[in-house]
Amino acid sequence: MISGEESIKRDEENGELSYHRKFLVFCFVTIDEETFLFAYLCGASIFPKFMDQTEIESNCADSCRRGSIEVICGSMFSGKTEELLRRLRRAGIAKQRVEIFKPSIDTRYDDVEVVSHDRNSIASTPVDNSANILLLASDVDVVGIDEAQFFDEQLPDVVSALADSGVRVVIAGLDMDFMRRPFGPMPHLLSIADSVSKVHAICVDCGHPASYSYRLVEGSEQVMLGELGEYRPLCRKCYQRHTSK
Known part of the structure; x- marks a missing residue:
């Protein structure tokens, strides 16, 4: 039986030894179990030549990845996009890889950025359909999706696939249209979400929390991009x- 050092030397000569193998060979061949466990639990740096600490942390992070679906919903002017941007910026500060998507029809403030009504913004990728998100969201930790109500009905399947692969998905969208009907894929997204945040605007008539988007202009179509001149939040x-007049 060869020693741990001989095993390491032999594999090094053959160019086959990774940091992981060095670490395992050293631990399980040259020291006893109690010493190894004590050093591991205490964080003692007794293996600097065998495995770099950043590699240990990186591998731990990869093995601990947990996918999730977070939905932020509410009426217009309730701060949905603002909350989405806040969460994504925090992920960026944490050195996570972030990719943001929005429907290509939303060009109210900018063609390629997600922009809140308060004019805060972040770079994004406009897409024509939800399937493109899967193609463009490779090798990321967090995916943000704004104005989810404008996407097709395949969006829930897309975000489920992302979450199942370990990606954190943060979604913002209107849960109801101007007639208080469920909007687009939002009902399905709400049902599969791991967490739901319902945010509220302020009723412009009475000052109470507002859950509804009242349309001020004529038109019966469900999709009509608008701002404060076209819609107002009401309790x-x-x-x-207003609707009984």
């Missing part, structure tokens, strides 16, 4: 008062 009571 339940004020919405009923």
